[in-house]
Amino acid sequence: xxxxxxxxxxxQAMTRLPHGRLAVMTDHGxxxxxxxxxxQPSTLAFYTLxxxxxxxxxxxxxxxxxxxxxxxxxxxxxxxxxxxxxxxRSRHELEAPLLALFATSGALFxxxxxxxxxxPEATFCQIMLGQVSGRAADPxxxxxx
Amino acid sequence: MExxxxxxxxxxxxxxxxxRLLTVDRQRDEPYLVPVxxxxxxxxxxxxxxxxxxxxxLRDAPQxxxxxxxxxxGYVAWSILxxxxxxxxxxxxxxxxxxxxxxxxxxxxxxxPIWARSDGSLASFVRNLTAAEMGTLRITRLSGRRxx
Numbered sequence: 001x002x003x004x005x006x007x008x009x010x011x012q013a014m015t016r017l018p019h020g021r022l023a024v025m026t027d028h029g030x031x032x033x034x035x036x037x038x039x040q041p042s043t044l045a046f047y048t049l050x051x052x053x054x055x056x057x058x059x060x061x062x063x064x065x066x067x068x069x070x071x072x073x074x075x076x077x078x079x080x081x082x083x084x085x086x087x088x089r090s091r092h093e094l095e096a097p098l099l100a101l102f103a104t105s106g107a108l109f110x111x112x113x114x115x116x117x118x119x120p121e122a123t124f125c126q127i128m129l130g131q132v133s134g135r136a137a138d139p140x141x142x143x144x145x
Numbered sequence: 146m147e148x149x150x151x152x153x154x155x156x157x158x159x160x161x162x163x164x165r166l167l168t169v170d171r172q173r174d175e176p177y178l179v180p181v182x183x184x185x186x187x188x189x190x191x192x193x194x195x196x197x198x199x200x201x202x203l204r205d206a207p208q209x210x211x212x213x214x215x216x217x218x219g220y221v222a223w224s225i226l227x228x229x230x231x232x233x234x235x236x237x238x239x240x241x242x243x244x245x246x247x248x249x250x251x252x253x254x255x256x257x258p259i260w261a262r263s264d265g266s267l268a269s270f271v272r273n274l275t276a277a278e279m280g281t282l283r284i285t286r287l288s289g290r291r292x293x
Binding site: 021024029034062064 | 163175177215217221
């Protein structure tokens, strides 16, 4: 049975599945990359290094989309979509919550992220969440994550 | 970070599931990204879809379609992004080949897509398939990265 998730269930799913995909428009079409997010009540915080993603976010800051999914089987899955607006923030504001996230994200991601986030050119960003929706194939799926 | 070679990307796309279809929602002027079950055949990604926002977006902007796949095994993480143009698969031969590819890829899998499920009867299976549209992304560009 597929059902829609309540907003709070969507937020819980994003918190427990911090590895999502960030999609943004570019001048040549849509672009998406996997991303670790620090989920806050109305924002998703992340960092990025200079490149296509950052330049596209700066050029097209509105209508950014984030996708999270967890698929155990065809009858047990959760999918959450969120749209929002991109904005840059200071290292002072976001470095601590991001490092706290990386500390719980597994050795591989933690090591990569710790190395990158300390680079001087790391840019700290957040998505101001707008519309958030989600679906689950099992009424209990979101709670079991 | 390293760039993935073409052979590595094709090998990962052959086995990985699901992928995320990346489209442009013209009505909202924003990207739209949803997970789908897929198979890679002869340079194209095939998937089933039912009428809705995804199919509308694909039809509205068929030249601006992407496909993202990522994964990790605890030691290596990787990400692949394909882009190209969308087409609806009308040819019975192509549709049959892609369906066979999808069934082979997902046979016995716990994540078999909903269209592959049935009550066990041939009629149910055919009903599921004919109720859905088959789409394909003709890949024109493929890039991938790996982190160790």
